[in-house]
Amino acid sequence: MSVPLQRIDCLKLILDTPKGRGVFAAKRIEAGTIIDTAPVIILTVEEFDKYIQHSKLLNYSYNWPKRCRSSGKSVMHQAIVLGLGSMFNHSSIRQNVGWKRNLGAEVVVYSTLRDIEEGEELLISYGACLTFEDVEAKQARSDDEDGQDILSRIDV
Numbered sequence: 748m749s750v751p752l753q754r755i756d757c758l759k760l761i762l763d764t765p766k767g768r769g770v771f772a773a774k775r776i777e778a779g780t781i782i783d784t785a786p787v788i789i790l791t792v793e794e795f796d797k798y799i800q801h802s803k804l805l806n807y808s809y810n811w812p813k814r815c816r817s818s819g820k821s822v823m824h825q826a827i828v829l830g831l832g833s834m835f836n837h838s839s840i841r842q843n844v845g846w847k848r849n850l851g852a853e854v855v856v857y858s859t860l861r862d863i864e865e866g867e868e869l870l871i872s873y874g875a876c877l878t879f880e881d882v883e884a885k886q887a888r889s890d891d892e893d894g895q896d897i898l899s900r901i902d903v
């Protein structure tokens with residue numbers, strides 16, 4: 748069995764964003780473009796519970812459903828995504844890259860959800876359960892508080 752590995756070459760890694768390292772477009776990328784195909788390392792439940800969840804690698808793991816050989820039931824595992832897949836930052840409102848697990852090939856395929864302009868960050872959604880404070884949510888809250896502050900000073 749072989750898996751085609753696709754990655755576009757017009758990307759750059761910026762090291763010092765407010766979210767740490769992040770992937771940016773070095774030129775315009777059209778909607779529907781495959782950005783990367785990232786192989787994963789699937790962890791056993793024990794490996795994750797005993798070691799990985801207590802380490803930095805927790806921040807680089809994805810839920811990975813796997814069929815149990817004996818029961819035939821699907822059991823949720825965790826997988827570490829290799830390469831570029833681990834460098835995409837999260838946005839709840841500005842995500843421009845979608846991702847899909849290919850369970851058989853043990854890869855995650857990332858593709859653009861819309862046209863992305865040169866200089867834009869490539870952002871995915873990690874879902875609702877974040878293990879860190881989202882800088883965008885923090886920014887939105889402080890913008891909101893500034894608005895409330897201005898309103899409270901207006902005499903009506």
Ligand SMILES: C[S@@+](CC[C@H](N)C(=O)[O-])C[C@H]1O[C@@H](n2cnc3c(N)ncnc32)[C@H](O)[C@@H]1O
Binds near residue numbers: 806832880881
């Ligand atoms: C998969 S890594 C992404 C690459 C990471 N920035 C790095 O330098 O290794 C996930 C980590 O990036 C950071 N991160 C991603 N999205 C973020 C966001 N919206 N707000 C704050 N930190 C974010 C968090 O530290 C998170 O644990």
